[in-house]
Amino acid sequence: MRLKELAATRIHYGHRRLHILLRREGWDVNAKRIHRIYREEPLSLPTKTPKRRVSCRTRVDRPDTNHINDFWAMDFMSDELFDGRKMRLLTIVDHFTRESLAIEVGQRMRGSEVVSVLDRLAMDRALPKMIRVDNGPEFTSKVLDQWAYSNGVTLDFSRPGKPTDNAFIESFNGSVRAECLNENWFLSLDDATENIEAWRVDFNEHRPPSDLGNLAPNDLYRFG
DSSP, X not given: OHHHHHHHHSTTOOHHHHHHHHHHTTOOOOHHHHHHHHHHTTOSOOSSOOTTOOOOOOOOOOOOOOSTTSEEXXXXXXXXXXXXXEEEEEEXXXXXXXXXXXXXXXXXXXXXXXXXXXXXXXXXXXXXXXXXXOSOTTTSSHHHHHHHHHTTOEEEEOOTTOGGGGHHHHHHHHXXXXXXXXXXXXXXXXXXXXXXXXXXXXXXXXXXXXGGTTOOHHHHHHHO
């Protein structure tokens, strides 16, 4: 039953990774038995998705966010410089305060870069209980999985084709696009980093979301 529960939330994990998770929880079971149960249930996803159907399992509802650092959310965005060179943005937000914790700019972003940003954030604030992410390769990487396990953080993966599983970060990214990326012409990565960081600070200090009682995110963070 525990294997089925893990497979329902880690829908892209194969039997080997699920076995690692079970061992971490203290289950004294060998990999061959896990593989046998994994095939008999069956717990693997089909390799092809039938049209008009979603190849994913039903997930339980996520708990509400009631405190600062309960849940963070991460996602990637893409844009380009004035000369057509591509750049990527890693966005991280706190669900409760709506605070933009980081917008990291770079040409390439791997799991190791994601870990570096999280380690930098951990120097100034407590890490969350859970981080909501999609199933991109940077978030399913072994380096991020090891970091999360070492720091006691749960990675909560969205279902494929279900952006509403991480709706707030999608909404935040829409604000970044409309209010920052579409309003600026970036000459270089340094120029993009400077302008995007200025927008992020302004967002946290001055932008009052209606669902926060018109307090800016940093006001809520300071007042608890």
